[in-house]
Amino acid sequence: MSTAWDAIEPGDLDLTDPLHACCHGSRVLGREPAFVLHGGGNTSVKAPWTDIDGSTIDTLYVKGSGWDLATIAPAGFSPLRRSRLAELLELDTLSDEAMARELAAAKLDPTAPAPSVESLLHAYLPFPAVLHSHADAIVAITNTADGEAHVRSALGSNVVVIPYVMPGFDLARLVRELWPTQYHDDVTGMVLLNHGLFTFATTIQEALARHVALIERCEQWIETHPVAPRATPHGGRATPVPPSPDPIATAELRQRISVAAGRPMVLTSISNAATDTFLRRTDWTDLASRGPLTPDHILRTKRLPLVGTDVEGYVEEYVDYFARHTAGSGQELVMVDPAPRVVLDSSMGMLTVGSTAAEASAVADIATHTIDVVATVEDRLGGYVALSEAELFAVEYWELEQAKLRRQGTPAELAGQVAIVTGAASGIGRACAACLLERGAAVVGIDVADGVANAFDGPAWLGIRCDVTDGPAVAEAVAAASARFGGLDIAVVAAGVLGATAPIRDLQDDAWRHTMSINVDSVATLFRSIHPYLACSPVAGRVVVIGSKNAPAPGRGVAPYSASKAALTQLARVAALEWADDGILVNVVHPDAVFDTGLWNEEMIETRARAYNMTPEAYRSRNLLGTEVTSAAVADLVLALCGPAFAATTGAQIPIDGGSDRII
DSSP, X not given: OOOSTTSSOOTTOOTTSXXXXXXXXXXXXXXXXXXXXXXXXXXEEEEEEEOTTSOEEEEEEEEBTTOOTTTXXXXXXXXXXXXXXXXXXXXXXXXXXXHHHHHHHTBSSTTSOOBOTTHHHHHHSSSSEEEEEOOHHHHHHHSSTTHHHHHHHHHTTSEEEEOOOOTTHHHHHHHHHHHHHHOOTTOOEEEETTTEEEEEESSHHHHHHHHHHHHHHHHHHHHTSOOOXXXXXXXXXXXXXXXXXXXHXXXXXXXXXXXXXXXXXXXXXXXXXXXXXXXXXXXXXXXXXXXXXXGGGHHHHOSSOEEXXXXXXXXXXXXXXXXXXXXXXXXXXOOXXXXXXXXXXXXXXXXEEESSHHHHHHHHHHHHHHHHHHHHHHHHSSOOOOOOHHHHHHHHTOHHHHHHHHHTOSOOTTTTOEEEEETTTSHHHHHHHHHHHHTTOEEEEEESSGGGGGSSOSTTEEEEEOOTTOHHHHHHHHHHHHHHHXXXXXXXXXXXXOOOOBXXXXXXXXXHHHHHIIIIIHHHHHHHHHHHHHHTOTTOOXXXXXXXXXXXXXOTTBHHHHHHHHHHXXXXXXXXXXXXXXXXXXXXXXXXXXXXXXXXXXXXXXXXXXXXXXXXXXXXXXXXXXXXXXXXXXXXXXXXXXXGGGTTOOSXXXXXXXXXXXXX
């Protein structure tokens, strides 16, 4: 595990400062997946706040809601006046709404983030440094019928044990009630059943060491329990693990899930040792329906995965689940979208769902840990038992957790959509890929250049080195896009070459064929591969082809380029005719004189300028507006064609050339 104090560099943190030390310890804790996953857990430190008049105030610095422990900065902690928190802990009751209001009022910095819902619990614990995680080993031994007995067997009297209650004021009050009956000098931690672990100490470094030590003791205790022979219900046979899901079937499943969600969703195929082992079990369908490791996960994964591919049946059951727990409650709750976030299927393996690639990736991490822990508990500890349906519903529709979702704001324009861009390593293709990523799309970039794989960072980018003239490789790249993101909504065809520049009388056959193969033939191959994916896009497929001013207005000495772009334009027009029945839009952009691309260099500019009896300077600004046309400007136009303003436009050819008298 990478949870030693010096596992990561402190960077610009001053570890002599208590808040900075807390920030460092939080990052160390948050970067260990077996302890914390995607925003789970919280930390705090009690230290003085220096007021504007120089006086000091006794303060609790607690993790701000929505901040990720793995990357948290000092600004991610909310400073709260401890005297006010102590007063709140004396109350007999406090509603969630009132608690959130009171915690906000206790902030010493009004610009600080909303404090963690666990703030009162952190405030009560009588130690300067407090760490909280949802470690796999802890939830493993507590998500059982004998959770408390298991904790005592593994950790003895070194921990305080608290039965499960909802986080917030009720949990803080329960700890306040039970703490005096269990605490003694040898206590180094506190286990919340079905929830997680707290450790505390004088310093964050010591609290971290205690955290790691307790979790390792639990892991070792679990290992002492042999794997029990498994029954084979119904005389069942292990499910064969699929080699890989059919990419078209994946795209069709994504379309149905997106309809259920009411917006496009990313669907990622997950295959690893944990998923393969789980799906080989005879009892995996039963285990898949036991519930999450900790109630916090339900916000990302839903209570249960979809077992099989009956999306409509899952939605119907979710609607019933919502009705069961709201009928007669007097609560005015709004149902979140009923689409599944995890799919487990014998023929497709495990797939995870999110409104962005990052969300789908986070769900994958949580789901992988879940099935691994559930299987371990089932085999070694006599059976996995999650919280009840009612308890989980209470967390899923808890006002304070719903507020977290609302704080995420309006999704990006292209969130949940998937694009493929050819020629994505440079020039117009790279600019289009950057623009798509910025607007929230997941993007698959194809290019013959080695640098395409690392052209961009992040879970929304997949760069594939591929020669567009290699038909089978292109088909594999498109299938990889479906495996990674679930399908395809947008295609930007930007790969192309200028090719040979010579009069027709001097043109060589191989030069002609080379230009045609890249600029036209490869696109016909690409179109054949992408059509079935675009046809089942949940938002209507869109294709934008990067043509050229040379298609309607050819230039001297570039016959292969001009002819190839004209042929490409005709290919796009035919696609617009044929694909309209599938709701797919196909449009062409005709740029000219985009000099910040790989097609151009100083020598080429001089050559083309001579062909027009112009100086290079004059050639650069020869359009009517005398303006520079950049790759970024072309990308903006491409993105506009993918948006709602052009939802009723197909087969169009749009120039972006600064105005050409030959075109006008």
